Amino acid sequence: MSPDYSLLKIVLIFTLLWVPINDAMARDSYIENCLRSAKPDGHCLRMQRNLKRWEDSIEIAANKVGIEAALLKAVVAVESHFNANAQSNSGPVGLTQILPSTARTLGFSKDQLKFPEVNLEAGALYLKVQLTQFGNQDLAVIAYNLGGKTQTLNKKSQRHANLYANEVMSIYEYFKAREKILEQSNTN
DSSP, X not given: OOOOOHHHHHHHHHXXXXXXXXXXXXXXXXXXXXXXXXSOSHHHHHHHHHHHHHHHHHXXXXXXXXXXXXXXXXXXXXXXXXXXXXXXXXXXXXXXXXXXXXXXXXXXXXXXXXXXXXXXXXXXXXXHHHHHHHSSHHHHHHHHHTTSOSXXXXXXXXXXXXXXXXXXXXXXXXXXXXXXXXXXXXXX
């Protein structure tokens, strides 16, 4: 008589499937939880409203320069939480948190960056430059964060850029899944 492995198989399957899913859920960022309505505090509600407000403009900017709207949305989510008035002490401004000096190299003035649609176009174009240069979304997102390069000798900055890229790519996957669901619901 052979031993019954059915219980062992169930435990193994549960372990293989549940642990990675549970671990991935535990790693969801604050932003991703906000977008999923998992943390409906005041900041999350503002973020969701701002996403709705700027979503069409993000798609227009992405389409204009030829990049995926979901990737630009993810960058904007992490950079500014969809806040058009976001400003950093180190200089980046607007939805895409682009530096005026970087935007200037792309043909945009500092004053133009105050207009959300222009800011989105500048950020989309800068992301397109990184995608073209590195040919890989992960590296392009790291380069977006590190000013056009994928590595730095500053370990703290490199760690931040890698975590930034992980968060952007996770949110990108969320937006891609969301698009797929919306497409399916529109065909039914």
